[in-house]
Amino acid sequence: MAQILISPSKYVQGSGELYRLGEYVSALGKKALCLITDSGLKRNQAVLDKSFEGSGVSVDYEAFNRECCKKEIDRIGAVCKEKGIDVVIGVGGGKTFDTIKAVGYYHDLPVVIVPTIASTDAPCSALSVIYTEDGVFESYLFLKQNPNLVLVDTDIIAKSPSRLVVAGMGDALATYFEARACEASNASTCAAGTTTMAAQNLAELCYDTLIEEGFMAKLAADNNCCTKSLEKIIEANTLLSGIGFESGGLAGAHAIHNGFTVLPECHHMYHGEKVAFGTLVQLVLEDAPVEEIEEVLEFCLSVGLPVTLKELGVEEVTEEKIRAVAEASTVPDESIHNMPFEVTADSVYAAIMVADSLGKEYLG
Structure with a gap:
């Protein structure tokens, strides 16, 4: 068996990098869907909107239901298809990332991951952990590639619990x-x-x-x-x-x-x-x-x-x-x-x- 190492295409970490998100996303697509919780959007929408100004990328925000399950993956996939999305972004924590990575996998879309917390190693992986709607572990979904971009704003992480x-x-x-x-x-x-x-x-x-x-x-x-x-x-x-x-x-x-x-x-x-x-x-x-x-x-x-x-x-x-x-x-x-x-x-x-x-x- 071959020895294999895989990783995200690009990893960016630094102070204030969230303001550059639109610039990075523009190299991957022009119509983005951003999966984020309602509370996360309230905290970060001003910076997210600012980052996309002048980038040539339009962005739609979709509220995450807080569980990475087949039903939620299918729901987000249907939204992407309906809106003609060509790049997907997950902003938040591990289950948000695993959901958006699975959507990218099933719909052949580039994936951008933006952690607002540093609570798991999910951001960089070509893996989604699938749970039931009640939060019980169900299966691993192995993806064909790692995220195209992982962007970590250390200022945002420092503000998290x-x-x-x-x-x-x-x-x-x-x-x-x-x-x-x-x-x-x-x-x-x-x-x-x-x-x-x-x-x-x-x-x-x-x-x-x-x-x-x-x-x-x-x-x-x-x-x-x-x-x-x-x-x-x-x-x-x-x-x-x-x-x-x-x-x-x-x-x-x-x-x-x-x-x-x-x-x-x-x-x-x-x-x-x-x-x-x-x-x-x-x-x-x-x-x-x-x-x-x-x-x-x-x-x-x-x-x-x-x-x-x-x-x-x-x-x-x-x-x-x-x-x-x-x-x-x-x-x-x-x-x-x-x-x-x-x-x-x-x-x-x-x-x-x-x-x-x-x-x-x-x-x-």
Whole structure:
């Protein structure tokens, strides 16, 4: 199997870059549809409108219904067809991006992604995570190409709630450990090949950046200030993790996240918060060195990522609930089977319970 690395065609990150969106979009199309939540449009429409002045691009705004599901993808696709749209833009967070990427895939349209938060590594990937209308994980949709442009305005990110930046760190936390597992098992990645040295090194740089800059970036985000630390974490959360997970590979942590979507009490938690706990579970599952697990625990505590089931919203821990998570994490097509050893629902159940106990010890 070939070694493959994929990435967005262009990644732009900097202060005030949202004002240049129209300029960048003009190279891709002349009639744009911008998918954005109602609240996001209220916050950003003035800047968005300004960016398109004199660009030669007309833009229609469409409100996102907040769930990346087949019904919403079909609805937005029908709007694009009706209005003769030739380029689509997603402004906001992960589910907005996954929806607009899927629309671009089905209707062969160039895709522009504009994160207003740094909470996931979804912006850069050729992947959409599809949920049911009720928010339960359904499937992965692998796309034929990555977004044409990812534009990140660091001023906008700095104004977002710091919990979202921290959630992005949780998502990025899994990148190195999952890529390492896929390298060990020679597993196929989301890029439809095996991993490359470049992807592995980007994944490791992502982890190192989190450990070195995460706490200071969290303090900057708490104060809505864009410091060098926060700029580095935005890049780690978005670009390094995006390329790292996709071309490095997914393994246990994201499968365990998907398992937790079967518990309604976890639905209020952000993707990255669940992935962070899934990372701890993966490390327990593979019997990682204690020093490594302790470093991850200390990092999570320093930035406020969950390390126990209770922090994930599971107030009443029962064997039935956790076994349901373990079963959902180990269905035949899940990425947990990229681990370099056999994984069963029983072993995941045990790892979840031990990870929870470790978290309790550290919190205590």
